[in-house]
Amino acid sequence: MLTALLLTSATSLSAALLYAAALLGPDQQGPRNSSRQQAEINPTATAHTAGAPSRSGVTTARLVRLTNDSLAGQPFGAEPTVAELLLDGGKVVARRPCRNLHEAGQVDTVLLLRHQGNTFEFYRAAEKDLLRDAAITNFQPSYARRLRTRMEAAHRPAMGVSEQLRIGDTERTNYVSVLYQGGRLSAVHVEPYLD
Incomplete structure (x- = not known):
């Protein structure tokens, strides 16, 4: 009984930490241009890391990283003022x-x-x-609909899949972190570079 309780708590904690990481981005995780981040982002291709099933049988979200200068630089298209x-x-x-x-x-x-x-x-x-x-979680306003349209053109997760998508530009200065839950866009965190 105690083992089942601990496994359930660990799974819930893992999901909560993954969601927080998707919304926090690099400023909360360390310097933007760290060698670790530079090694993780491939400027020409998408890298996939599949989530592993936990002991309770629940699969964690997989992490997808890609480089897209247009999307990372202007995720909304026309930026809201x-x-x-x-x-x-x-x-x-x-x-x-x-x-x-x-x-x-x-x-x-x-x-x-x-x-x-x-x-x-x-x-x-x-x-x-x-x-x-x-931080966008409501996709009804026009700026959020534009963002969703641009996201759909850049990446479509499989139905039912949970993914954390990290989009950076070639210079590794602008970032967009996206969370898909069950194949649906759930949250977007936009981090443009400002000096």
């Missing part, structure tokens, strides 16, 4: 001052914005707002 999101009911939930590294004495702002269950982080500089991070 702060003004568009606010006009469509989005709410700024946090503002944080941030010292500009390129202009002495200039203080910019980091905005955390929520829109229909999706979360965006923008770096607001004097000249424009730059997307720093986005």
Whole structure:
């Protein structure tokens, strides 16, 4: 009885950790340009690592890595702006001052914005707002539908398969982490490079 309980707990923990890793991305896992990451991402082909069945018979999600400059660089196509999101009911939930590294004495702002269950982080500089991070779980808004369409063109998992997809650009600076559950798009984490 105790063994069955421990196996069930381990399987649940593995699934939770996999989901968190898909949404966190490289900033939370280590430096973007580490030699480990460079070895894992092949700039010309897709690499697959099949998930292994656990002792309880449940297969964990397999990890798929690929390089796609267009998708990693502009996952939404036309990127949503702060003004568009606010006009469509989005709410700024946090503002944080941030010292500009390129202009002495200039203080910019980091905005955390929520829109229909999706979360965006923008770096607001004097000249424009730059997307720093986005976590998409609701695919009803137009920007999320564009993202889903671009994802479908880049990769289609088999029906019923759970996968964690990691898309980077050739320079290994922009990343899109995607989670498919049962062959369906479940969550996307967009991490554009900002200096």
